[in-house]
Amino acid sequence: MNNDDIKRLSRLVAILTQLQTKRLLTSTNLAENFGVSVRTIYRDIKALEQAGVPILSEEGKGYSLMKGYKIPPIMFSENEANALITVEQLVLKNRDSSLIKAYKEAINKVKAVLLYATKEKVELLSKRIAVSPVLLETNPSNSLTLIQNALTSFKVLEITYHSEHKDEKTERTIEPFALYYSLQESWTLIAYCRLRKDYRMFRLDRIIKIKQSGLDFIPHKLTLQKYLAEKEKKFNTPDILLS
Missing domain, CATH: 1.20.5 (Single alpha-helices involved in coiled-coils or other helix-helix interfaces)
Known part of the structure; x- marks a missing residue:
């Protein structure tokens, strides 16, 4: 096996790995990532298909693995x-x-x-690795994974929230949009609040109760980058809570 064959084999394995970790890959992005031509990527995809890998091609969108197809465990360096x-x-x-x-x-x-x-x-x-035990005095939470699942599945959440600024408890129906982490506040959920009819930020350690409502919501068109940029411009910091 010559050097070119080794390079191609490594590239085929890398493409297979990326197909496993990403929902959709384009030939242009793959070509840029590996420093080869789009034509070369076409040949690589064909080689993987001939090897029995069920790759789906979406016209004008890219490539993905057939749902349910499992790749054997990958060894970590x-x-x-x-x-x-x-x-x-x-x-x-x-x-x-x-x-x-x-x-x-x-x-x-x-x-x-x-x-x-x-x-x-x-x-x-x-x-041989230690993290400083000095932590800010914040209450623990136990809702991050539930929120993550609701966020990626577009599920409406119902929460009981204790607002720090007004010192009141309110029942909210929210559409999870993004998660934000800061050393000052720990985890914060950015969500569209149907009560306030606007986006708000909710500290996870102040969520008293949380559950999925069983309702779906339409994915938000707003990007996280745009939201944070607008908040930083308005308040000079993205950390301000508007719950």
């Missing part, structure tokens, strides 16, 4: 494993218990597919 272990130490200091639980379950699956030698190094690294 030592650098990739180290990065995940480093992030693990930060997540464990997070104030949302649902995120900690989900990350622990995910990282255990990652550790399960590591090579034995890498596992030993990862174990050593995890014992």
Whole structure:
């Protein structure tokens, strides 16, 4: 196998990996990522199809894997494993218990597919990383994963919220739009509030009760970047809460 064959094999594996992690990929983006021509990407996609990979092509949109198709576990490099272990130490200091639980379950699956030698190094690294125990006095939350699922599935949420500024509890029906994290406030949910008829920011540690209503909502056209830019322009900081 010559150098060109090795490069192509590496590119085919990388394309397969990206197809597994992203819903849709375009030939133009793939060509730019790998520094090859679009024609080369066409040949690579055809090669993967001939190898039995069920790739769907959407006219004018791009490529995706057939729903339900599973790719065997991918081996992580030592650098990739180290990065995940480093992030693990930060997540464990997070104030949302649902995120900690989900990350622990995910990282255990990652550790399960590591090579034995890498596992030993990862174990050593995890014992040699520490995060400062000095944390701001904020109450813990347990709703982040529920909110994440509602946000990506466009599900309406019903919450009981304790407003800090007015010191009152209100019942809200909201459409989750985005999540924002800051050292001052920890996790904050940006959502369209049907009570206020506008976008508001809700601190997760001030959400007393939360549940899915069973209703769907139309995806928001506003982008997170535009929302934060407008808030920063109006209040000189995106951290201001308008719940």
